[in-house]
Amino acid sequence: MAARLLRLYPGPPEDLPLAGAYLAHGLQALGSPAAPFVYASFVSSLDGRIALLDPATGESRFPPGLSNGSDFRLFLELQAQADCLITHAGYLRDLAAGKLDNVLQIGLHDPGRDLADWRLANGMAPQPAVVVASSSLDFTLPESLARHGQRVMIAVGRAAPAGRVEALRRAGLEVIVAGEGVRVEGAPLVRVLGGRGFRSLYLLAGPRMLETTLRGGVLSRLYLTMAHRLFGGERFQSMIEGSELGDAGRLRMASLYHDADGGQWFTQFEPVCP
Template sequence: MTARLLRLYPGVPEDIALSGAYLAHRLHEKGSAGVPFVYASFVASLDGRIALRDPPTGESRLPAGLVSGNDFRLFLELQAQADCLVTHGGYLRDLAAGRLDDVLQIGTQAATEDLAQWRVDNGLSPQPAVVIASASLDFPMPDSPARHGQRVIVATGAGAPAERVAHWRRAGYEVLLAGAGASVDGGALVRELGSRGLRSIYLLTGPRMLDTMLRDRVLSRLYLTTAHRLLGGESFHTMLSGPELGNAGRLRLCALHYDVGAPDDAGQFFAHFEPLPALS
């Protein structure tokens, strides 16, 4: 049976197919030369957890039931519309350790070949570029981007270790400096990527990158899946950590869908938001 969603907002409630629901947003057409469209996505529980942390090891994990097949399909549809995927050194370390799957390519499995064809039909490159944001520049480089012909850019701050910058440049990678400190700043990163002709940027990152993108007012859209379950746990991650955002955290709901086919019959919401203009 084809998965279905109930669109609750905007307009009159309507039953729609899940497949293609996010492709219809055509995010790759929303950016312009020098002004990329930047979007992020998160999955959270009703009590705001995006992951749990095991105190003895410090390792993070996704609890069973937080991510579903329906959510993953929409995640892949967001990927399919990107000129580049922004990831981080922590993901590459987890990937090398076998704790996470490689999600840096699109349409490489039989079940997702339609997304590869969608990119071809819509004038996008076969695979998006990969941008690795890191303050330490201490991470293992996966071989999958090279195997799939993906452009790889390493992004860091001006205060990053000089020997690590030199290391990646000697290895043949483009290293861009986007921020005055060691870490990447959202506004500087978006300007650098926009100057390189990248128009749709999908953030596969965590709370810190979301924070800097919001503070610098360069985030265009936030996609949020809310699983209808409470996770609890004393050690966990949320979408943001750090100082209060203030007015930079004001968002407008653009659409809300209800997924009745989520795990355990609990259901989940698919929503997306856009930041509101700065208050004068």
């Protein structure tokens, strides 16, 4: 039997198929180059863990049982609606080391084979563009990006190492300056990408990018999967970092789904002060 969800909010409650639940949000049509629709997603335990940290090395690891096939299908649906994916150097390093799977292309994973056709039917490019946000510029691009003809941009702060930036440009890569310091800042990055014609931007760049897009008032929606589990652990990562957010961190719930079989809530939040 195909997986089902119970939508609890907004009411009245409705039973619906899991497949297609997030495609129905139509994110690819909600933004414009003048105001791109920017969204992020996280999977968290009830005690706020998105990853556990190794006590000896400090490296993060995804706790077994935090994610399952249901939330991965919905992740792929979010990915499919993006004109552009924003990732970071840490992900590319882990990808090169074989620690993480490649999720930079649409329609290549069994739960989402149909999504390549969905993009074409909705007038989107076969594959999204990819932005790598980095302060260190210490990464290697996966060959899959060139193989699938994806546009690649490297986002840096103005104070990024000049020699490395110039080397990227000499290699023919498109470099975006977004921020006055070493780190990439969310608001200028979104403005630059909107100026390049992108309408829907999906953040795959972790807590730092979530924080800077919230502070910059450019995040449109946060998708949060909450696994009905407690992990504990003294060292862990949560989905937000940095100093206190204040009013920039105020959110309102837009919708709530219950996955009884998978033991998860799928929730969507929108900033109160975008």
